[in-house]
Amino acid sequence: MSGNSTHSKDSGNSAAGALTRRRLLGTAGAAGATGLVLGAAGGATGYAATREEAPTARSTIGSTEVMFHGKHQPGITTPLQARGHLIAFDLAPGAGRKEAAALMRRWSAVAQRLMAGEPADGTADGPGHDTGVALDAGPSSLTVTFGFGATFFERTGLAEHRPPGLDPLPPFSSDHLDTGRSNGDLWVQIGADDALVAFHALRAVQKEAASTATVRWQMNGFNRTPGATAKPMTARNLMGQIDGTGNPKPTDGDFDKRVFVPGGQDAAYDWLAGGSYAVVRRIRMLLDDWEKLSVDRQERVIGRRKADGAPLSGGTETTAMDLDKAGPDGKLLIPENAHARISSPERNSGAAMLRRPFSYHDGIAADGTPDAGLLFICWQADPLRGFVPVQRKLDRGDALSPFLRHEASGLFAVPGGAPAGEYVGQRLLES
Numbered sequence: 001m002s003g004n005s006t007h008s009k010d011s012g013n014s015a016a017g018a019l020t021r022r023r024l025l026g027t028a029g030a031a032g033a034t035g036l037v038l039g040a041a042g043g044a045t046g047y048a049a050t051r052e053e054a055p056t057a058r059s060t061i062g063s064t065e066v067m068f069h070g071k072h073q074p075g076i077t078t079p080l081q082a083r084g085h086l087i088a089f090d091l092a093p094g095a096g097r098k099e100a101a102a103l104m105r106r107w108s109a110v111a112q113r114l115m116a117g118e119p120a121d122g123t124a125d126g127p128g129h130d131t132g133v134a135l136d137a138g139p140s141s142l143t144v145t146f147g148f149g150a151t152f153f154e155r156t157g158l159a160e161h162r163p164p165g166l167d168p169l170p171p172f173s174s175d176h177l178d179t180g181r182s183n184g185d186l187w188v189q190i191g192a193d194d195a196l197v198a199f200h201a202l203r204a205v206q207k208e209a210a211s212t213a214t215v216r217w218q219m220n221g222f223n224r225t226p227g228a229t230a231k232p233m234t235a236r237n238l239m240g241q242i243d244g245t246g247n248p249k250p251t252d253g254d255f256d257k258r259v260f261v262p263g264g265q266d267a268a269y270d271w272l273a274g275g276s277y278a279v280v281r282r283i284r285m286l287l288d289d290w291e292k293l294s295v296d297r298q299e300r301v302i303g304r305r306k307a308d309g310a311p312l313s314g315g316t317e318t319t320a321m322d323l324d325k326a327g328p329d330g331k332l333l334i335p336e337n338a339h340a341r342i343s344s345p346e347r348n349s350g351a352a353m354l355r356r357p358f359s360y361h362d363g364i365a366a367d368g369t370p371d372a373g374l375l376f377i378c379w380q381a382d383p384l385r386g387f388v389p390v391q392r393k394l395d396r397g398d399a400l401s402p403f404l405r406h407e408a409s410g411l412f413a414v415p416g417g418a419p420a421g422e423y424v425g426q427r428l429l430e431s
Contacts, residue, residue, distance in 0.1 A: 142201055323341055
């Protein structure tokens with residue numbers, strides 16, 4: 001179970017003396033207040049400054065704060081956020097363990113402030129060098145998560161502390177990997193329910209890197225905004241499919257065992273206790289080809305109904321798949337090569353991972369097709385028992401594979417959460 005928690009923090013209930021981005025504007029008035037307002041018909045929206053009526057108060061979406069300190073880092077079991085940025089850095093020439101430790105200390109400090117809804121720097125007298133991008137916004141479920149790539153350990157003189165789980169992923173037949181957009185010494189995942197809050201954190205992280213590390217690659221993603229549906233539901237991907245139904249749940253008895261690295265094993269890797277491994281894949285969806293299929297054909301490729309995510313064997317989204325059930329014609333209702341069948345734990349010796357992706361759309365590619373798809377992120381205690389066996393199985397005959405292209409890949413060890421008074425990775429960098 002995650003040691004991090006979330007709670008709603010209304011702008012009127014902030015602790016005395018706390019400096020939030022919202023408070024920085026003080027008496028800015030209606031023209032400076034946040035929020036989109038609904039039109040009379042309930043569908044049109046416009047900025048508050050263009051409306052005569054008073055702007056609405058910040059909603060609970062903006063007020064929700066995720067704790068930075070805890071047993072695990074935030075952004076792993078945190079509910080999906082509407083906006084996300086993934087960014088990898090390489091240490092600059094000459095930067096080593098000392099410089100990396102100073103960077104992680106700076107990053108942790110700024111992440112803690114931003115996640116609490118405070119400016120990236122500054123005092124009660126003003127925002128200092130904070131960019132002001134997120135002024136007036138609440139925490140908006142912001143999370144900032146940090147990880148280390150395999151090359152980080154050589155460059156910091158910590159090779160003996162590099163865990164076996166960071167061994168390179170094997171190649172797969174669907175790989176068309178761009179090495180310039182893969183891997184990296186350091187990885188940062190940013191998520192928030194407000195685009196400006198997410199961007200504000202991205203800029204703060206980039207600025208704090210200063211001369212210590214340079215950006216290797218950056219990817220930007222999105223999910224459905226909380227509250228956009230009549231009731232909470234599993235997210236859809238850009239193929240229109242409900243995606244994430246089979247995810248392990250924090251209430252499962254074996255959730256921690258599957259997702260988080262246990263302590264008390266090899267002393268060289270104790271710094272990773274309570275942490276996890278993140279596999280990051282940029283997966284382009286060949287949407288023009290996919291959208292030519294009938295809904296019936298799409299459902300047979302996936303093995304689930306498009307409308308509600310229920311398995312083709314019957315029931316609702318949460319009904320267990322009956323992999324042996326056949327129709328009147330004697331054929332399996334969930335085809336042998338259906339994505340849901342091949343990726344199911346039942347077909348992979350119980351292998352499971354926590355998938356927590358973002359969709360992306362980067363315009364039109366050189367071939368005239370949408371450059372869009374999934375920023376696939378999965379979390380597991382051991383990628384060789386989580387991602388790798390499932391992807392190998394999919395690689396051998398998944399009906400969905402012809403509609404996907406894996407264009408970038410990364411594997412990162414994500415330390416456990418930082419206790420109060422510590423920074424992320426301190427147990428490694430000061431070992």
